[in-house]
Amino acid sequence: MNKIEVNHLTKIFGSRPKLGLEYLNNGETKDDILEKTGQTVGVNQVSFSVKSGETFVIMGLSGSGKSTLIRLVNRLIEPTDGEVYIDGEDIKTMNHSGLIKTRRQKIAMVFQGFGLLPHRTVINNVAYGLELRGVNKEERERVAKKVIEDVGLSGHQNSYPEELSGGMQQRVGLARALTNDSDILLMDEAFSALDPIIRKEMQDELIQLQNKLGKTVLFITHDLDEALKLGDRIAVMKDGKIVQIGSAEEILENPVDDYVATFVKDVNRSKILEASQVMHTPEVLHNYKDGPRVAVRKMEEVGASSIFVVNKNNHFEGLLTIDNAIKAYNEQMPVESVQIEDVHVVSSETALDDLIGMAIDAKYPIAVVNEGRFLGIISRVSILSGLVLGKKDAEEVAP
Amino acid sequence: MNYFELPLEEWTNTFVYDWLLPQLGGFFDGISAILQSFVDIVTGMLTSIPPEVIAITFILLLWWLSGKGIALFAFIGFLFIGSVDLWVESMETLSIVIVATIVSIIIGIPTGILGSKNNTVDKLIRPILDFMQTLPIFVYLIPAILLFGLGGVPAVIATFVFAMPPAVRLTNLGIRQVSKEVVEASTAFGSTSRQLLFKIQLPLALPSIMTGINQTIMLALSMAVVASMIGAPGLGSTVLTGISQVNVGQGLTGGLAIVVLAIILDRLTQGIGKKL
Structure with missing residues (x-):
C-alpha cells in the first residue's frame, strides 16, 4: 500500500488563487498566469x-517548488487543489484535530536550517514531539536518551543547540x-546546509x-549526487511540475527531456555505481572439502595468483595465494594456517567512489561480502572499467 | 480652510456629560473602587514595612541581579531619599507605578499576543496605541478626573494609558520575531496553537517582552510627576509644590528622588530579564 499518495496537487500563491487555478485548468502556463492574474x-x-519503506527523492533547482511541495504533504502550507493521502486518509480535508494527530503520530520532519528550539537543551528538543503528545517526562x-545515543550525540544531551556544530545540530x-517513531520522514534539504564531508x-x-x-522517506534536495545516492526513486521537478520519475538508472539512461539530460550530464559515475554492479564471481576454494592441491589446480585453471576461501555456508574465510598454497602442500599444512585474513x-x-581509494593500496582483490556471505571480488580492472563504461559493460569486460 | 463647521468640542461634551457619566457612572465607580483598594493595599504595605527592610531587600536583589556597583548606588540612593525626608512620598509614587504596571501587563501582554496572531487585530491596535502615546497627557487627565475623581485612581488610569503601549508593542514584536522555521518545526510536530504559544513563542519572545515591561515602568515613573496635578500623592506633588512656590531646592530633591527610583527600577527589571 502507498504510504503517501499525491494527486494533482496544486498550490497557487497570491490573493486570488482560485482564479489562478481556473487558468491553470484551462491549460495556461505558469508564466502566462503570472502575467494575466498576478498569481504565482x-x-x-x-x-x-511513495511506497512504505521507500526513499523517494524530489530533486530540483531552487524555485522549482520542491520546498512548497513537501510542506503541502503535512499541510504546513494549505494546498489550493488536489489530494494528499497519508495512509489512505486525505490530509487536505482533515479537520484541525485530525491534522494535529496525523502530524504527531505519522509524519516527522527534518529541516534545512535544522529548526531546533534555541531555548531548549538537546534532550528537550529531541523529546519535543513526545511532549506535545502528552507523554510523561520520565x-x-x-x-x-536512547535516540540521542543512536545518532551519536551521547554526552551532549544537556547542551543547547547553539553550542553544537552544524552537523551535530x-x-x-x-x-x-x-x-x-512515525512511519514517514519528511526531509527538506536536510543536509544542504552542511559541509561536504x-x-x-x-x-x-x-x-x-x-x-x-525502513521508514518511508520523502527527501528534498537540489543535489543530484545526493538524489542518486539516497533515492530508491527520484522525481525531477521544474517550474512546479514533476518532469520525470524513475530510479537513478532510468533517469541517467533515459532522461525524458533536455532539462533532465543537462542535469545528469556531468554526473559522477563513481557515486552511483555500487560494488555489486562491478564485481564478478570468481572460482572459490571450499575449505571443508578442498585442500591445497585443489587450490593450486583451480588457480592454474583461471590463471590467477590467489583464490578466496569460503566455508560450507559460503561464508568468507580468507584468501589463499599461490605461494602459500604450494607451501601448505609441501609441508602438509591445512589451508587455514596459511590463508590471509587481512584483505x-x-x-x-x-559506492565505487569509496572503492577507488581502497584499490590503490590493495595487494589483493577486494572481497564483496554481505552478512558474512561471500558474493564476489573486485579488482582494479573492474573499478576502472566500471568508471569508464558504466555498469552493463563492466560485466562483459570483467574476466 | 474653514469649509464646514465641525462641532467636535460640543459633541464630546454632550457625549461625556449627557450620556457617559449618567449611563456608565456606576461602572466607572466600580473600577475606581477596585483600583483604589488595590492602590491602598500596595501603599499600605510599602509604608508600613520599615524603610530599612525595603531598602535592604532592594539592595540585595540588585546585588544578585545586576552586581555590586548598582547595589552600592541603591544603598546611597535610599540613604539620600531617607535623609531628604521623602521616603513616604517615594513609596506612594512607587505604589502608583506598581499598580499601573501590573494593570498594563495584565491588559497589554494578552493584547500584544492577540496582535501578533492576527493581522487585522494588529492593524486595529496600532493607531490606538499611537493615539495613547502621542495625545497630550493633559487631554486625558481631564476625562480621568471626570470619570474617576481626584487622587490615586485617575493617576493610575492616566499612567496606564501612557505606559501600556510598549508592553503591547514589544510583546507583539517579540512573538513575530520568533524564527519562522522554529514555528514551522513546532507545527510540523503537531503542536496546537496553545502549545506553540506557551512552549515556543512566549519563551522566545521573553527578552523582548521584558524590555517592554521595563519601558512601561519607566514611562509610568515619568508620568508620576504629571499625575500629581490631579491629586496623586507622592514625589510628583513634592516637585509640583516646589515649582508653584518657586522653591528650587524642593524641586531638585524631589526630582533627584525620582531619578534614584527610576535607575533602581530600570536595573532591577533589566536584571530580571537577563536572569530569565
Missing part, C-alpha cells in the same frame, strides 16, 4: 506516490524526528538507519 503557481498539478526522556534534528557522513548514516528502520572486505552497496 508554486506547485503545478503534481502526482506521485518516559519521553528515556526514549529521547542536524543530528539533533534527525533525532527529534526519529523519537516520534559532514554531508556525506550524514547521507551514509541515513542509509544505514533506513536499512535498520579488504566491502559490502555490496559500497
Whole structure:
C-alpha cells in the first residue's frame, strides 16, 4: 500500500488563487498566469506516490517548488487543489484535530536550517514531539536518551543547540524526528546546509538507519549526487511540475527531456555505481572439502595468483595465494594456517567512489561480502572499467 | 480652510456629560473602587514595612541581579531619599507605578499576543496605541478626573494609558520575531496553537517582552510627576509644590528622588530579564 499518495496537487500563491487555478485548468502556463492574474503557481498539478519503506527523492533547482511541495504533504502550507493521502486518509480535508494527530503520530520532519528550539537543551528538543503528545517526562526522556545515543550525540544531551556544530545540530534534528517513531520522514534539504564531508557522513548514516528502520522517506534536495545516492526513486521537478520519475538508472539512461539530460550530464559515475554492479564471481576454494592441491589446480585453471576461501555456508574465510598454497602442500599444512585474513572486505552497496581509494593500496582483490556471505571480488580492472563504461559493460569486460 | 463647521468640542461634551457619566457612572465607580483598594493595599504595605527592610531587600536583589556597583548606588540612593525626608512620598509614587504596571501587563501582554496572531487585530491596535502615546497627557487627565475623581485612581488610569503601549508593542514584536522555521518545526510536530504559544513563542519572545515591561515602568515613573496635578500623592506633588512656590531646592530633591527610583527600577527589571 502507498504510504503517501499525491494527486494533482496544486498550490497557487497570491490573493486570488482560485482564479489562478481556473487558468491553470484551462491549460495556461505558469508564466502566462503570472502575467494575466498576478498569481504565482508554486506547485503545478503534481502526482506521485511513495511506497512504505521507500526513499523517494524530489530533486530540483531552487524555485522549482520542491520546498512548497513537501510542506503541502503535512499541510504546513494549505494546498489550493488536489489530494494528499497519508495512509489512505486525505490530509487536505482533515479537520484541525485530525491534522494535529496525523502530524504527531505519522509524519516527522527534518529541516534545512535544522529548526531546533534555541531555548531548549538537546534532550528537550529531541523529546519535543513526545511532549506535545502528552507523554510523561520520565518516559519521553528515556526514549529521547536512547535516540540521542543512536545518532551519536551521547554526552551532549544537556547542551543547547547553539553550542553544537552544524552537523551535530542536524543530528539533533534527525533525532527529534526519529523519537516520534512515525512511519514517514519528511526531509527538506536536510543536509544542504552542511559541509561536504559532514554531508556525506550524514547521507551514509541515513542509509544505514533506513536499512535498520525502513521508514518511508520523502527527501528534498537540489543535489543530484545526493538524489542518486539516497533515492530508491527520484522525481525531477521544474517550474512546479514533476518532469520525470524513475530510479537513478532510468533517469541517467533515459532522461525524458533536455532539462533532465543537462542535469545528469556531468554526473559522477563513481557515486552511483555500487560494488555489486562491478564485481564478478570468481572460482572459490571450499575449505571443508578442498585442500591445497585443489587450490593450486583451480588457480592454474583461471590463471590467477590467489583464490578466496569460503566455508560450507559460503561464508568468507580468507584468501589463499599461490605461494602459500604450494607451501601448505609441501609441508602438509591445512589451508587455514596459511590463508590471509587481512584483505579488504566491502559490502555490496559500497559506492565505487569509496572503492577507488581502497584499490590503490590493495595487494589483493577486494572481497564483496554481505552478512558474512561471500558474493564476489573486485579488482582494479573492474573499478576502472566500471568508471569508464558504466555498469552493463563492466560485466562483459570483467574476466 | 474653514469649509464646514465641525462641532467636535460640543459633541464630546454632550457625549461625556449627557450620556457617559449618567449611563456608565456606576461602572466607572466600580473600577475606581477596585483600583483604589488595590492602590491602598500596595501603599499600605510599602509604608508600613520599615524603610530599612525595603531598602535592604532592594539592595540585595540588585546585588544578585545586576552586581555590586548598582547595589552600592541603591544603598546611597535610599540613604539620600531617607535623609531628604521623602521616603513616604517615594513609596506612594512607587505604589502608583506598581499598580499601573501590573494593570498594563495584565491588559497589554494578552493584547500584544492577540496582535501578533492576527493581522487585522494588529492593524486595529496600532493607531490606538499611537493615539495613547502621542495625545497630550493633559487631554486625558481631564476625562480621568471626570470619570474617576481626584487622587490615586485617575493617576493610575492616566499612567496606564501612557505606559501600556510598549508592553503591547514589544510583546507583539517579540512573538513575530520568533524564527519562522522554529514555528514551522513546532507545527510540523503537531503542536496546537496553545502549545506553540506557551512552549515556543512566549519563551522566545521573553527578552523582548521584558524590555517592554521595563519601558512601561519607566514611562509610568515619568508620568508620576504629571499625575500629581490631579491629586496623586507622592514625589510628583513634592516637585509640583516646589515649582508653584518657586522653591528650587524642593524641586531638585524631589526630582533627584525620582531619578534614584527610576535607575533602581530600570536595573532591577533589566536584571530580571537577563536572569530569565
